[in-house]
Amino acid sequence: MASHGFWSLGGDNAGANTGSQSPSTPRAWCQAAAQKLSGGIGSKLCALLNVGEVEKPAEPGAKQPPQTAAGTCGCNKSCNCTKAAVVFSDLYSTDLLPATDGDTKTMTFLQEVVDILLAYIVESFDRETKVIDFHYPNELLQMNNWELQDEPATLDDILISCRATLKYAIKTAHPRYFNQLSTGLDMVGLAADWLTSTANTNMFTYEVAPVFVLLEYVTLKKMREIIGWTDGRGDGIFSPGGAISNMYAMLLARFKMFPEVKEKGMSSVPRLVAFTSEHSHFSIKKGAAALGIGTESVICIKADESILVALVQGFVPFFVSATAGTTVYGAFDPLIAISDICKKYNIWMHVDGAWGGSLLMSRRHRWKLDGVERANSVTWNPHKMMSVPLQCSALLVREEGLMQNCNQMHACYLFQQDKHYDLSYDTGDKALQCGRHVDIFKLWLMWRAKGTIGFEAQIDKCLELSEYLYNKIKDREGYEMVFDGKPQHTNVCFWYLPPGIRYMEDKEERKKHLHKVAPVIKARMMEYGTTMVSYQPQGDKVNFFRMVISNPAATFEDIDFLIEEIERLGQDL
């Protein structure tokens, strides 16, 4: 079997119009196109050139009638090129590669999927499209047959499932999707993720992921340089998210102080205590619970007094997690002051920059992280502010070798010591995980495509939009800001007060009403599908909107739209 490129198709139809002679009539061209190209392209092109416009894509989720099954020719009757069309309703996954002669069918099928995806992408960026076609869980369960069966489905059914899945998905690329810290869809990042899926390998050894391992090495070094560690020295890993990165940091801090904990467990060490910022992410407590430290040993720090109290009580402070960009307010802890305290008491200093770490790439905003270079470890999630597709979270560590010592178990089936290449590239034993997903390529390729200055521009723009929003609503009638002063990150937290409660005199009554406003507006946003933004209560503060901007597709007009929409949906409340 010879090597095939995508475009050298038509092996099965050899002999028909494959010579150097060009077909001489439009109909012959059409037939040649349909024969040489996979169904999706061939027939659609054929349709395009014959009738001047394309068959409309079927309503996603709707069962297509057999005569228009994807892949059959969409031409009108003047064309007779069904010969080469692939009829997906007659095919099963077993007809695809590695099946003998599965090349053409496979490429036609994958191309059909890609066409569905490309249409979805273009639609996602279109402001006329809904962000979400919302349905309640019990409704959605009945809108398609989602059950798994003993018997196989046809490829046509598979394509229908793909369309249905996208129909009810959130369009996270939509310029008016502001719901999470991770929003937007980068085209180079997406291309890189498709390539990653196609390469389908594992990060544990150089042997099975030579390029990706090198790219992780190059990228982590670059990130450490940006943090400010000399020559980018140190260590690091891409983990399955910020929570796990933070847990890694806590694990390293404990091991650094008490290496015997690895073999002997927590019974060999004194009572430990960790400190974190008041509004730190819940993953610090989750980590403490998992690692056997206990959530009660995580203290929300306000000053170094609490460290002294802990010391007096016989606890051993081992870990301080400062937050660079809190989840709700986007606040930055004073890293220099915290590092002084950590130095004084010899405590591991971690910076949870999952959300705010990316500001290190902005010459205008990186001062907010001044002192980060004094940290022992830093969490930095490119899948948030840098819009790298999910998941992409890095833990950077200042000390070399510690991760390996902390986590290694020397599995000799994987990390053979007599391999023929430099074993320092087998990084798997640094990880808590065995297999590790390739999260590096999308970041690396995006970085290459944008350059550091491209990321900087993207980040600066999000902060500008946020400032625009803040300036727009801070004195606007019907708005109250949740915290004083200009936001440090793109988080703008505010209440919208509908006219009906704006002048309520009974403060408690007003608060009670106000608490219900954001959930109702949010529910209406989802039902209309026009935009999505998050809300929550915090402490004694009733439900407020937390607007965050990480979506590179958003513009000043989208911010205007958001405000208009909140007012439109909330005016009767």
Place this chain on the structure above:
Amino acid sequence: MASHGFWSLGGDNAGANTGSQSPSTPRAWCQAAAQKLSGGIGSKLCALLNVGEVEKPAEPGAKQPPQTAAGTCGCNKSCNCTKAAVVFSDLYSTDLLPATDGDTKTMTFLQEVVDILLAYIVESFDRETKVIDFHYPNELLQMNNWELQDEPATLDDILISCRATLKYAIKTAHPRYFNQLSTGLDMVGLAADWLTSTANTNMFTYEVAPVFVLLEYVTLKKMREIIGWTDGRGDGIFSPGGAISNMYAMLLARFKMFPEVKEKGMSSVPRLVAFTSEHSHFSIKKGAAALGIGTESVICIKADESILVALVQGFVPFFVSATAGTTVYGAFDPLIAISDICKKYNIWMHVDGAWGGSLLMSRRHRWKLDGVERANSVTWNPHKMMSVPLQCSALLVREEGLMQNCNQMHACYLFQQDKHYDLSYDTGDKALQCGRHVDIFKLWLMWRAKGTIGFEAQIDKCLELSEYLYNKIKDREGYEMVFDGKPQHTNVCFWYLPPGIRYMEDKEERKKHLHKVAPVIKARMMEYGTTMVSYQPQGDKVNFFRMVISNPAATFEDIDFLIEEIERLGQDL
């Protein structure tokens, strides 16, 4: 801006051949095609129809000369359709969506990437292609410019980087790639992973992943039914790999016995001890180290005597991890006997079926896991034996509600209690992670495409191939088996003895030589790029080959090839 479907392109070229009139000459057709379709398709089609064959794809990794930059028309001079061609060397990522009028450029770019991927896929399944184009790390670092820059690269450079990355990647889909427990590339799984990347969302709430959350619910229930839990009741989660799934199980077992550990840490509980099989995966020890239990408290169990010893010593046994399919030998622990012991001492029984769990789908082989229904938790990795793209690992738990209680931290910015839909679908607080990658869709879509019987056939075939290999070499001259009897899974462990050492009398000398044979043969395999198979030492056994078969593309002939190749590469040793 109106909603665009992929094929309703050409907005920029409006007026040119967009009417219902068909172009009447071949050249006009060519121009119409190139204008209406994105560069990659249009120009390639144009080339195809004009000259009868396609421009050869450039040597991956090689810088293309400007005149043949991807996207410019590959036609010979009789065609003049460069007008609509997209010249990637003039474009940057900022020209793609969300840029105004970025639709066409985006689709052309993504289509070009897809063309690269499709060519790679077809090549990967071709036995004439190398499994790997191997280079040592220091060489590979110099074979391309992998460094990250401040300035952006053109899209042409990005495409070159994609080609270079694939050129030096391992072809994990290759029928002769046997190196890991995860091999092969399923076309429906791949399509699903591309869709997942495009949807780019997070599993934590129904709000942002309605369909994927439902599909996870449906699939986990189905997996629990297959385990044999009544009505598929119970709980579960998809985690970033088997090691994390196993750690989750240990975490749940500890919490079940001592719920106070969550708040108070390990100092509030007695000395715990866990038991696992002698050849269990190293993740059990990694988990114990991370959770503060300590590796010394993980005992390799041989009988229930060791539990008694631990009890006498004042330890509290809390967790037994039985292995269903060990990593190296593929052995299955006797689950019924182990469950009797766990019941007797009231210990959490976990089954690590990361590798062997998939045999539950085979009516012929599932008896090897008899008793699994008595377990409290089961790890089962569809990304191994079921060939689902990486990563896809499930932890199934018998008790409902325990995961939530163990891991929840009630983050009110994410899990608002006054949302307008059924909150039981917000599963994020069950997880150790905050954001969680969408790993479900590829499994669900593959299951739908194959049906349960399709997975069964695929698994049975791998076991048949393994039996074929075992029968072929067990009495063959120059081979020795590492363990007695027929393998229980697809693991066939053996030594190949080159003629030179086959009859050595000095046993120690022979052993010393033999230890070097597998690493050299493996290095040669990689240098020739013909096949890849794993080797390792174990205990007092010198390096041996561990052949595993999970690759659905492999055939009897590939097994024959492997043996011939080992003999060819090793005969002079």
